[in-house]
Amino acid sequence: MMNRRKSIQTLVLGAGATALAVHSCAPSAEAESLQIPMSNPLSYGRTSKEATHDEKIMAEQYFSEAEMTTLAAVCNLILPGTEGYKSATDAEVPNFIEFMAKDYPDFQLPLRGGLAWLNRQSNLKNDTEFATADTAAQKEILDGIAYPKPDTPDHQQPASVQFFNLLRNLTMTGFYTSKMGIEELGYSGNQPNVWDGVPQEVLDQHNVAYDEAWLAKCIDQSTRNTVAKWDENMNLIS
Amino acid sequence: MQIIENNEEFDVIIVGSGAGGGMATKVLSEAGLKIAVVEAGPFFDPADPDQMTQMKWSYESPRRGSSIHRAFGDFDAAYGGWDIDGEPYTNHEDSNFRWFRSRMLGGRTNHWGRISLRFGPKDFKRYDQDGLGDNWPIEYEDVKPYYDKVDKLIGVFGTNEGLPNDPDGYFLPPPKPRLHELFYINGARKANIPVYPSRMSMLTKRINNERGICFYCGQCNRSCSVYADFSAGSCLIFPAQKNGGQVKLFVNAMVRAVNTNDEGRATGVSFVNKDDRKEYSIKGKTVVLAASACSTARILLNSKSAQHPSGLGNSSGLVGRYVHDSTGASRAAFVPRLMNRKTNYNEDGVGGMHVYTPWWLDNKKLDFPRGYHIEVWGGMGMPSYGFGFNPNDLNKHFDLPVGGYGNGLRDDVKKYYGSIVGFGGRGESIPQYNNYCEIDESTVDEWGIPVLKFNYQWTDYEKKQVKHMHNTFEELFDAMGAIPLGEKPGADQDYGIAAPGLIIHEVGTTRMGENKKKSVTNEFQQLHDADNVFIADAGPFVSQADKNPTWTILALSWRMSDYIIQEIKKQNI
Numbered sequence: 068m069m070n071r072r073k074s075i076q077t078l079v080l081g082a083g084a085t086a087l088a089v090h091s092c093a094p095s096a097e098a099e100s101l102q103i104p105m106s107n108p109l110s111y112g113r114t115s116k117e118a119t120h121d122e123k124i125m126a127e128q129y130f131s132e133a134e135m136t137t138l139a140a141v142c143n144l145i146l147p148g149t150e151g152y153k154s155a156t157d158a159e160v161p162n163f164i165e166f167m168a169k170d171y172p173d174f175q176l177p178l179r180g181g182l183a184w185l186n187r188q189s190n191l192k193n194d195t196e197f198a199t200a201d202t203a204a205q206k207e208i209l210d211g212i213a214y215p216k217p218d219t220p221d222h223q224q225p226a227s228v229q230f231f232n233l234l235r236n237l238t239m240t241g242f243y244t245s246k247m248g249i250e251e252l253g254y255s256g257n258q259p260n261v262w263d264g265v266p267q268e269v270l271d272q273h274n275v276a277y278d279e280a281w282l283a284k285c286i287d288q289s290t291r292n293t294v295a296k297w298d299e300n301m302n303l304i305s
Numbered sequence: 306m307q308i309i310e311n312n313e314e315f316d317v318i319i320v321g322s323g324a325g326g327g328m329a330t331k332v333l334s335e336a337g338l339k340i341a342v343v344e345a346g347p348f349f350d351p352a353d354p355d356q357m358t359q360m361k362w363s364y365e366s367p368r369r370g371s372s373i374h375r376a377f378g379d380f381d382a383a384y385g386g387w388d389i390d391g392e393p394y395t396n397h398e399d400s401n402f403r404w405f406r407s408r409m410l411g412g413r414t415n416h417w418g419r420i421s422l423r424f425g426p427k428d429f430k431r432y433d434q435d436g437l438g439d440n441w442p443i444e445y446e447d448v449k450p451y452y453d454k455v456d457k458l459i460g461v462f463g464t465n466e467g468l469p470n471d472p473d474g475y476f477l478p479p480p481k482p483r484l485h486e487l488f489y490i491n492g493a494r495k496a497n498i499p500v501y502p503s504r505m506s507m508l509t510k511r512i513n514n515e516r517g518i519c520f521y522c523g524q525c526n527r528s529c530s531v532y533a534d535f536s537a538g539s540c541l542i543f544p545a546q547k548n549g550g551q552v553k554l555f556v557n558a559m560v561r562a563v564n565t566n567d568e569g570r571a572t573g574v575s576f577v578n579k580d581d582r583k584e585y586s587i588k589g590k591t592v593v594l595a596a597s598a599c600s601t602a603r604i605l606l607n608s609k610s611a612q613h614p615s616g617l618g619n620s621s622g623l624v625g626r627y628v629h630d631s632t633g634a635s636r637a638a639f640v641p642r643l644m645n646r647k648t649n650y651n652e653d654g655v656g657g658m659h660v661y662t663p664w665w666l667d668n669k670k671l672d673f674p675r676g677y678h679i680e681v682w683g684g685m686g687m688p689s690y691g692f693g694f695n696p697n698d699l700n701k702h703f704d705l706p707v708g709g710y711g712n713g714l715r716d717d718v719k720k721y722y723g724s725i726v727g728f729g730g731r732g733e734s735i736p737q738y739n740n741y742c743e744i745d746e747s748t749v750d751e752w753g754i755p756v757l758k759f760n761y762q763w764t765d766y767e768k769k770q771v772k773h774m775h776n777t778f779e780e781l782f783d784a785m786g787a788i789p790l791g792e793k794p795g796a797d798q799d800y801g802i803a804a805p806g807l808i809i810h811e812v813g814t815t816r817m818g819e820n821k822k823k824s825v826t827n828e829f830q831q832l833h834d835a836d837n838v839f840i841a842d843a844g845p846f847v848s849q850a851d852k853n854p855t856w857t858i859l860a861l862s863w864r865m866s867d868y869i870i871q872e873i874k875k876q877n878i
Contacts, residue, residue: 106354106358106360106530107355107357110354110355111358111361111365111366111379111380112357112380112382114347114384120374121367125367144710144711145714146712146714147711147712152712163369167368167371170367170368170371170373171368171371171373213708213709214706214707214708214709215707215708217707232695235696235708235710236693236694239692239696239714239718240369240688240690240691240692240693240694241369243688243692243693244363244364244370244692245364246362249687249688251715252648252718252719253648253649253719254648254688255648255649255650256523256652256653256686256687257360257362257522257653257687259520259521259522260651260653261520261521262651262652262654263481264482265481265482265483265484265487265650266650269484269646269647269650270487272647273484273488273642273643274642275487275488275491276487277481277482277487278490281482282481284464284478284479284502285478285479285480285481285502286477286481286509286510290510291509291510291511291518292511292518293510293511294513295460295477295512297457297475301473301474301475303475303476303477
């Protein structure tokens with residue numbers, strides 16, 4: 068399988084593109100030449116001011132080593148690496164949370180306070196800090212904070228419950244926006260392609276169908292590379 | 306401070322490089338005129354590898370694309386937002402106008418929704434229909450030839466439906482609906498609400514050999530690197546330069562004022578260079594202001610002289626008045642029949658909706674004036690910051706536990722992925738004399754330029770309209786078998802109407818008209834008070850319609866530019 072970069076370079080959809088080898092068996096839409104200017108792999112399009120901010124906070128460390136250890140332990144209870152899954156730490160979720168705490172300082176106090184609360188509970192119950200307690204003991208603590216009261220707004224929940232809501236959210240989003248999380252979810256986009264409607268099996272699964280009259284108005288993708296022309300009555304003729 | 310003068314004289318100085326400034330740059334440079342474009346932000350080209358964000362994965366941002374620094378997230382192509390460090394604005398008490406600015410070549414066109422709607426015949430003559438506001442001094446037939454030319458030059462997909470107030474155009478064929486849009490179509494039909502293919506400026510088909518064709522990444526808000534969407538840089542300014550036009554770009558140049566002579570005519574503009582913080586002036590025979598409706602008003606009001614004591618073009622006292630944004634409301638819903646989706650196909654599509662609902666009702670039977678259109682969103686988008694938050698809140702609809710931890714959360718996320726749809730209502734407000742921006746004499750920005758102060762209140766007209774939007778949303782959700790999320794906002798929340806400015810359709814600050822006492826420009830967007838100053842942004846709009854303003858900005862800027870060329874030929878300016 069081609070990697071993404073390669074596929075972008077060879078799937079030529081754009082104008083003025085240098086002609087790349089086109090396989091004669093390819094359908095016309097795919098045979099179009101595409102050259103997307105490649106983005107700089109080291110940047111994500113920052114202005115210099117934004118880049119300076121990133122560099123500055125990346126050079127800082129907010130959580131202590133011990134806090135990072137606790138964080139990793141909780142994150143891996145939220146998304147464990149069992150049953151063949153990648154874990155939160157496999158996807159470097161604690162590092163993402165560390166970054167977010169610096170980028171959005173409002174997260175700092177609830178996260179730091181929450182991690183301290185976990186250790187306090189664990190010390191009281193197990194005479195050891197959270198990260199060194201056994202899994203059953205850890206889960207017992209989480210069971211007390213992981214199920215918010217239904218129909219009570221988040222800000223009215225106990226602080227420990229709010230902390231866990233925040234940490235679960237950050238863990239879930241950190242994981243599912245990572246490369247391995249996106250792969251697990253199965254998201255198939257962010258690739259150059261030629262959209263030509265919902266596959267029939269998906270239409271069948273959800274019990275919907277295209278209306279012929281509507282489809283007749285839509286782009287025939289075999290003509291997408293033909294320069295558009297209209298008659299004087301606004302009818303597309305090529 | 307010493308002002309550094311540039312002795313080169315331009316035929317036309319254009320302030321701002323968005324839709325209006327971009328179009329004026331193209332048309333005027335192609336007529337052989339020597340143009341200076343003065344832009345308050347940096348140069349931007351979506352094909353520049355160091356600037357591009359298109360096709361980036363969420364994990365290429367350390368904050369996974371969150372909106373902490375850019376209002377619409379890290380990958381959005383707007384350098385700016387509702388709040389810009391060092392460039393504040395203020396509000397009167399009880400006013401909460403939110404002013405979105407994008408400081409970059411191409412301005413807000415780099416990230417906009419590309420919803421490209423012509424105003425219809427009724428939209429230019431609203432006073433005749435409901436006695437509110439004012440008529441435009443022009444009618445649809447005056448603008449139609451320019452809409453036609455804009456369609457062909459820039460490219461817009463859509464369908465000719467023969468609707469009375471949503472005119473046909475020179476459309477490219479639209480893309481097929483996505484799965485959630487099929488649910489919308491079915492629901493709308495059941496609720497007896499019309500639905501049509503949307504009208505958006507992405508190229509589903511080639512229009513020339515310079516621009517690429519859409520490759521369906523759904524990321525138009527990142528500005529397209531193959532120029533398959535409309536952005537003013539890639540579709541107007543770069544082609545103008547490539548065609549051999551004499552176009553000089555001044556970037557990072559924040560215009561302070563239009564300079565005028567003893568006769569009150571413009572001689573050029575002065576600006577602060579953001580790189581060295583020094584003040585410069587350049588000379589031009591004609592000045593086109595296209596800085597955005599409010600920025601243009603600010604420049605005019607800051608251009609005081611003996612001949613224009615209350616600000617350039619402001620003898621009517623109307624500069625800044627009648628500012629109005631679209632009304633806006635939104636609601637999301639959960640569609641149980643969209644659960645457990647197959648993810649093995651790419652449904653990114655174009656950036657935004659493939660189907661929409663234009664206004665369809667008769668106001669005579671309603672308790673509010675003017676209409677709104679409905680925008681539709683949903684689908685299996687790329688996960689970015691916020692994805693997976695409250696991963697199983699929807700469990701409460703099935704009496705299943707909410708919260709928890711462990712691999713069960715993975716099943717929840719997958720079960721609900723792509724099962725949420727949302728609607729945005731975007732409607733027409735009534736322009737009000739008492740809604741305005743003015744110069745706040747007590748505050749300057751970091752360039753030393755006095756800032757704008759806003760005063761803006763919605764009236765009952767807009768609140769009732771938004772109440773109707775929400776009722777319509779619930780009808781549609783019900784017809785789709787969807788469960789609305791959250792509560793429908795009531796009277797205590799003004800029915801959830803978005804704060805003015807949040808929809809980013811602000812227009813009307815320098816409205817056009819025949820009467821010099823009741824308007825700022827004539828129908829060709831020429832100041833009544835200075836015949837060599839024109840306005841090419843949405844300032845001259847008399848009313849904003851239930852449409853997005855960009856297509857009309859483009860058409861009117863072209864019309865204005867043709868008029869400028871003609872007046873220069875006649876030696877009138």
